[in-house]
C-alpha cells in the first residue's frame with residue numbers, strides 16, 4: 611500500500627526538486643502543497659489536512675527564507691519558521707506521522723574554525739537564524755519521530771538563488787564584486803531531496819527527533835562559487851573578491867558555514883556529491899533553459 615506523504619512549501623527550491631523525484635518512489639503517494647493550498651501557519655488547517663488525507667509522513671519544505679527581510683519582519687519569520695513548525699509537530703503527533711524538517715547552517719554564529727557537527731552549540735546571529743532555531747526547538751521538545759536536516763547555501767534550477775543571480779548578473783555586467791571571506795558548501799537541492807526520499811524509502815527511521823547535517827562535499831567561498839558559475843557558463847565577467855564588511859547586508863552571516871557530514875555518512879552510508887559536480891549538473895539544466 612502507498613504511504614501518504616505531505617510536502618509543504620512545495621513550490622520552493624527543495625519542494626520542486628521533490629516533485630521531480632516523486633515518480634521514482636511509487637511506494638509513496640505525494641500530497642504537494644504550498645501556501646495557497648495549505649498555509650502551515652493555520653493550525654486547524656494543518657491538523658485537518660493530515661487527518662483527512664491519512665498522512666503518514668510530513669516533509670516540511672515551507673519556510674520564510676528571505677534572510678535580510680527577516681530583520682525587518684521578525685514576526686513573519688517566526689510565524690513560518692517556528693510557530694508553524696509547532697503546528698506540524700502537533701498534527702504529526704496526533705496522527706502518528708513521521709516529520710522531516712529542514713533547518714540551516716545559520717543556527718550557528720560561524721566563529722568555529724572547523725566544520726560544525728550536530729552536537730555543537732547553536733548561537734544564531736540573525737533573525738532568520740533565530741527563527742529557524744526556534745523551529746528546531748519545537749521539534750525537539752515535541753519528542754516526535756522525526757529528522758531535522760540542517761543544510762547550507764541551497765540552490766536549484768527552481769526558485770531564486772545565488773547561482774541564478776550570478777548567471778543573470780554576469781550576462782548584464784562586465785565586472786562583479788563577490789564576498790570572499792565566508793566559507794561554506796553550496797548544496798544542490800536535488801541532492802538533498804534525493805537523500806531525504808532515499809532515507810524515507812530505504813532506511814530505518816528514528817522514533818525521536820534526530821538532527822543531521824547535509825551539504826555537498828568540499829568547501830568554498832561565495833567568490834570561488836561565483837567564479838565556478840561564470841566559468842561553467844562560458845562567461846568572461848571579471849570577478850573581484852571583497853570582504854563581508856565591503857558588502858553590508860541587513861542580516862549578519864556566519865563567516866564559517868561548514869557542516870560536518872560524518873553522522874550522515876556513518877548512520878546512513880550516504881556520501882553527498884562534490885559541490886562542483888552538483889553545480890555542473892544544475893548548470894546544464896539552467897544553460898539548456900537559457
Ligand SMILES: NC(=O)c1ccc[n+]([C@@H]2O[C@H](COP(=O)([O-])OP(=O)(O)OC[C@H]3O[C@@H](n4cnc5c(N)ncnc54)[C@H](OP(=O)(O)O)[C@@H]3O)[C@@H](O)[C@H]2O)c1
Nearest residue numbers: 619621622623624645649650672673675712714761763764
Ligand atoms: N535557501 C537557502 O539557501 C537555504 C539554506 C539553508 C537552509 N535552507 C532551508 O531549506 C528549506 C528549503 O528552502 P528553500 O530554499 O527550498 O525555500 P524556498 O525556495 O524559499 O521555498 C519555501 C516555500 O515555502 C512557501 N511558504 C512560505 N510560507 C508558507 C506558509 N505559511 N505555508 C506554506 N508554504 C509557505 C514559500 O512560498 P512563497 O515563495 O510564496 O513565500 C515557498 O514556496 C527551508 O527550511 C530553509 O530554511 C535554505
